Amino acid sequence: MYATVKGGEQAIDNAHRWLADQRRGDRGVAELDLAQIRQQMGRAVDRVMSEGSLADPELAAVALKQAQGDINEAVFLLRAYRNTLPRLGRTEPLDTGAMRLDRRITPVFKDTPGGQMLGPTFDYSHRLLDFSLAGNDDPPPAAEAEPAADGAVTPITEQLVREGLTEPDLADDTQPVADITREPLRLPAGRDARLQALARGDEGFLLGLAYSTQRGHGGHKVYAGEVRQGEVTVSFVPEELGFPVEIGRMTVSECHVLTPEQADSDRGPGLARGYGLAFGRSERKAMTMALVDRALQARERGERIQAPAQDEEYVLGHLDSVHAAGFLEHLKLPHYVDFQAELATLRALQQRNDRDDDGGDQP
Amino acid sequence: MSAASPGAGPLPGYNFAYLDEQTRRMIRRALLKAVAIPGHQVPFAAREMPLPYGWGTGGLQITAALLGRDDVLKVIDQGADDATNATSIRRFFARTAGVATTERTDAASIIQTRHRIPETPLRPDQVLVYQVPDPEPLRGVETREAEARRMHAAADYGLARVALYEQIAHYGRVRQAYNHPVIVNRRYLASPSPIPRFDNPKLDHSPALQLFGAGRERRVYAIPPHTPVHSLDFDDVPFTVDADDTACSLCGATDTYLDEIVLDDHGTRRYLCSDTDFCRRNRDGGPDHE
DSSP states (O other), X not given: OGGGGGTXXXXXXXXXXXXXXXXXXXXXXXXXXXXXXXXXXXXXXXXHHHXXXXXXXXXXXXXXXXXXXXXXXXXXXXXXXXXXXXXXXXBOOOOGGGOEEEEEEOTTSSOOTTOOBOOSOSTTOOOOOOGGGGTTOOOOOOOOOOOOOSSOOOOHHHHHHHTTSBOOOOSOOOSOOOOTTTSOOOSSOOHHHHHHHHHHSOHHHHHHHHHHHHTTSSOOOOEEEEEEEEEEEEEEOOTTTOSOEEEEEEEEEEEEEEEEOOTTOSSOSSEEEEEEEEESSOHHHHHHHHHHHHHTTHHHHTOOOOSGGGXXXXXXXXXXXXXXXXXXXXXXXXXXXXXXXHHHHHHHHHHHHHHHHGGGGOO | XXXXXXXXXXXXXXXTTBSOHHHHHHHHHHHXXXXXXXXXXXXXXXXXXXXXXXXXXXXXXXXXXXXXXXOEEEEEETTBTTSHHHXXXXXXXXXXXXXXXXXXXXXXXXXXXXXXXXXXXXXXXXXXXXXXXXXXXXXTTOOOHHHHXXXXXXXXXXXXHHHHHHHHHHHSSXXXXXXXXXXXXXXXEXXXXXXXXXXXXXXXXXXXXXXXXXXXXXXXXXXXXXXXXXEOOOSSSOOOOOOOOOOOXXXXXXXXXXXXXXXXXXXXXEEEESOHHHHHHHHTTSTTOO
């Protein structure tokens, strides 16, 4: 009976024990350990870290295990935990130009300094199910190259900046940056807050929006100027020292997109830019973010806002999977009081309609 | 599917050229209709292909529908045979159909292309298959499909002309750098796919059959051999191609489409033919040199 959901502690406990039992499944099958999830389900871990705004693969693996692979639920778990952590300070801006590259492509030029480096990618793989994965055969080891000469590979966008074809990166990175996890997001938002929201936003939702711009809904012809993946150094300036100290390294995916200026823009001929960055090997997310970042610049560029992807209130209001899933799933909570009121009103209205229909018989 | 079935290909468990015979026939029927109504977009029931949408699934399905065991396939992307996606597609058909492949334009019977038309003139016994991201030339002025269909039916292309006019009014010239729309056989407005304007003149009266496939948007269309193709323009502002006498730094050609190669962080540039096969044969003693 549904009524038992209404309160019983026993019911809640039993439901959750059943869930935990399902998570474990057949005890005769070996349990997943966190290292397996981190290493063999790495792209899921990366997505949970990105949308959960916490660069911790171990915790993301716990969240995925606990959520039985439900990405949305795992993001929620990680976010909830993240909020309990003290804020010690801010790291220095990441220098992605100095990234130790696993992968780097510049689709807008056939060749560039630093070259094209395919790296570990699903691109160009034929999507034929590999039935050998049903077994436990180890793949042959990856081919190894000589380590690249140390030295930064300059993003191709910087050349376009020098030529005056596009705008420079923000020159001043000493200004305080918004933090939408500590302060309410105010609209219209600055680009810093917007990019944070996009970084945390649901990949599926943003992918659909980005795709809509490609199909002409408020869109621009868009070029992926550069896509790169690799390890960056994270530095922090402890107050007592006053100089930056390297505190760790992490893998990130970064994307710069370029769009030729729009006829209705108030700027001259040139290329506008969009930017995306995500933890781990989350390339699709970084690209998606860059396209939507570009679309959302419509307001400051004086472009006509005519599609959802350009509408900041719409995009920033709906991109968060934890918000969206929570509110959608709250429909499972009892709503019988308001529904009862609805029914009473509807019945009264129907009776009135019936009376009006019979009105011809009245004197 | 058993290995003895008529469609069996060289890849165990898969048909010749991946698609089953019924699907190949369905696509060929759509192509016949497309050839009969030049420039008209014919809907077809595009299948999931083992390459992602946007990477050439439309062209891939046309090629899969056309391929016979004696065909010789060439695949280019941005004009180059050695581009990663071209290599991947070429390998796909070598794997699933076992057909011969080539990098020579003059040796191929089917050429699948993305964003370029080869510099080497095509022959009547060749088919050029274009990968098309957006087959609808009216999308920029009308996002609703049903309305765009009505406009095509009525040859109501006023809005497309206005869009072109606005470019000229705003920039003093046509802004469209590639994908410049064309009128096929004096009737249908069509997208040449994102080829540079440089290539538009090659569409006109080509002796080869030109087929266009858009997988994600589920359309095919065609320009049959020797069909007049007119790039959209105005009497007083005729269609022109940006002339440039920069020479290819490898073969010295001045009449080809060139790629800009960035050599260093100081912005040093070098220019090379985008058509890698043409460039190589030009260096070897002329494109007709054996």
